[in-house]
Amino acid sequence: MKEKLRKQYEARAKIAKAMAHPSRLLMLDLLQKQEMCVGELTEQVGADQSTVSKHLAILKEVGxxxxxxxxxxxxYRVTCGxxxxxFSCMETVLLSDVKGRQKSLK
Amino acid sequence: MKEKLRKQYEARAKIAKAMAHPSRLLMLDLLQKQEMCVGELTEQVGADQSTVSKHLAILKEVGxxxxxxxxxxxxYRVTCGxxxxxFSCMETVLLSDVKGRQKSLK
DNA sequence: TTTGTACTTGGTAATATGGCAATATAGCCA
DNA sequence: TGGCTATATTGCCATATTACCAAGTACAAA
Incomplete structure (x- = not known):
């Protein structure tokens, strides 16, 4: 049953997609440290309140x-630990990417 | 300097965005196990070769x-280990999400 | 050089996303 | 109830993504 695998990748992609926005990553970072209400988040993110609310709905939707x-x-607060x-894996990729680009410039 | 932080989140978001597609996640999964050429990947993914090629370009772009x-x-092969x-974190989120939804249905 | 195989890139149409403004909803207090 | 504050939702528009086909490039074999 290949169908099941495909659905699993789709489920994972939804999570990755939910994280694929700078504001949402910032929000996750903040909410991981402590729970915050929408007003506080709106101030931190620096976007319209309706926009922040929408981002929160997206993050909540995927759990x-x-x-x-x-x-x-x-x-709001982050559910998983x-x-x-x-984030550290992302940093690893970013760092090695920089290294790789430097190497390719030689 | 708040600017620097914002740029860091943007850089991370690019990586998350690159992973935010089921086909690309499948490709990452495959390429992590062993390197493969475009033809082999095309067969596994089941999309047009040009589509696969574009997905590969996106993954390569972010390193x-x-x-x-x-x-x-x-x-092609995965660069980071x-x-x-x-993936396991994604599974955690997916599982806890299922649990959360069940709980909220009670 | 011609032919074929392996990829990549450009064009395009359908769909998805992100942002703000405006509006709706919910809880609280006088 | 009426008014105020905190969120959520909706409408609309600009932009981004994705998929396929078609055309282009690169290497290899004949």
Whole structure:
């Protein structure tokens, strides 16, 4: 059954796609350190509140973040503890990419 | 200097974006196990060869893969060894997401 | 040089994404 | 209830992605 594999890659791609935006990466980074409400995030990100809300919906949709509602406030936080691995791997790729480009310039 | 941080998130987002497609994830998975030429990948992915070639260019652009040319053939391979961490984290998110959804249905 | 194989690149149409403004919804307090 | 604050949703537009076909390049064998 090859169908199942394809669906698995699609599911993974959704997660990667959810992370494929600088604002959302910043938000994940912030929310990993501590939970924050939309207003705080909006200030940090520096975009329109509606835009931030949309980004949050995307991250929540794939399960990367979760909400806790307290009155009129929505506190978001990261659900998984493995994001640091993601980020450090990205840094590795970025660094080796720089090295690779330098080598190819010689 | 907040500018520098923003650029870092943009750089990371490019990597995430490069991975944000099921075919490219499959290709990364395959190329991590062994290097392959475009023809072999095309067969595995099941898309047009030009499409596969473009996906490869995207992955190469961000430094996730590298080429080795042997005559008329182009052998691609993954450059970094930390992709397994990526994939397993994605699985974690997917699993916890399923659990979360089940819980919210109760 | 001609022919064939292996890739890559350019063109194009369909679809998806990202941003802001405007509007809607929800909780709180007077 | 009415008004205020905090979020979420919707509409619309500009831009980005993706896929395929067609055309182009590169290497190799004849």
């Amino acid at each position: 990367l973040i979760d909400v806790r509602k307290a009155g009129a406030l929505s506190y 493995c994001l640091d691995g993601f | 996730l893969i590298d080429v080795r040319k042997a005559g008329a053939l182009s052998y 930390c992709l397994d961490g990526f």
